[in-house]
Amino acid sequence: MRCRKCPRRAVINLARHRLALCPACFTDFVHQQVARAIKRERMFGPQERVLVAVSGGKDSLALWAILLKLGYRADALYVDLGIGEYSARSYAKVQAFAEQAHRDAQARLYVHRVPQKEGAGIRELAILTHRPTCSACGTLKRYHFNRIALEHHYDVLATGHNLDDEAARLLGNILHWQTEYLDKQAPTLPASVEGFARKVKPLYRLTEREIAAYAVINRIDYVVEECPMAKGSKLLLYKEILNQLETAQPGTKHRFYWGFLEKRAHLQGTNNLSMAEYDRQVLTPCTVCGQPTTAPICTYCKLMDRAKGVPVKSS
């Protein structure tokens, strides 16, 4: 198979675009897709400071690499969840990448270590608080990403969520008619209230397979193994189903998610408020930590109080 843009041998066939590409043309394609996402969804400008949430996986390391290649001022935050050898291997990948990023672009890596700061790893915290591990992990990571973005005056927080993540999440939300979560699926979530950083997903136009291919072609060394805590997750089941549909009908995932983005204004239905207006109505500062929450005490503070065996009280 030959590259559609030059005479070289293709290394990837993008059935959804009817496009086979060589390594150099595919790398350009990925950069263009990310640049288009940033511009189209008004994520951030060239002078703004971006904090990338990195895990050691393909998506977050590729995102950091792409933003630096595109010339953005991107630093990163790694949250060490204390999942034994898996976390140790993940951190080693992040650290090796960060050293290169520092040499090439003076990029900086922040590290938050959960076992040291919260007193136990995520698995133990989840057991102590009777929460599913992925749910406790999400709460903890959201809290620290937001906190560190604000404390270090970053304009925007970028995550490695890709087209597969968003399509699978959309499928799950629709299957369970969780319409209240739909407007949080936008690629750009504004800093709707004081205490929230703007959040963006610059990889939303690219599939997991495309991002993994980008990492292989550009020699980005990432953790290939799955997080041991994610086994049996519903999101993985939805991804499998969507990939079977995608193989039979190329373009299914992007038609599903991009179609949702185009039509979401008509789908909101539950109220006529924009997400920012709605947030301003329902969110108030947590009485313990000050981060915005719909309850007197935020989910993170409740989780940590339960983990420590402290009764939850608002001050």
Add this chain to the structure above:
Amino acid sequence: MLNRFVTLFSLGFSSSQITPSPGPLPHLQTPSGPLYDASGMKVHLSHPEKTLEIQGPLSVGSLLERLHLTPEAYLVIRGDELVTEDEMLQDSDSVEIRSVISGGV
């Protein structure tokens, strides 16, 4: 159990073919039978971790089909280079089939 169902589902099994017994998946469990040849190409699967020897020549697309793997969920890497589904693989090749799916919740 759900994880086993997900794995079997991704490998093309219908629910009626799923047996409750634990252990290796039926078509990957022993280095014998029509898929295997001691002198064939070495195929490493990353998720779940397995190494197989499979008789070539055969195309990348045929390899994935034989192993009941959804092409959208995998990359095929020969040596250290990605290959497209029409590429022919030979007995002398060392091949990695890498899962690209990640994520929890």
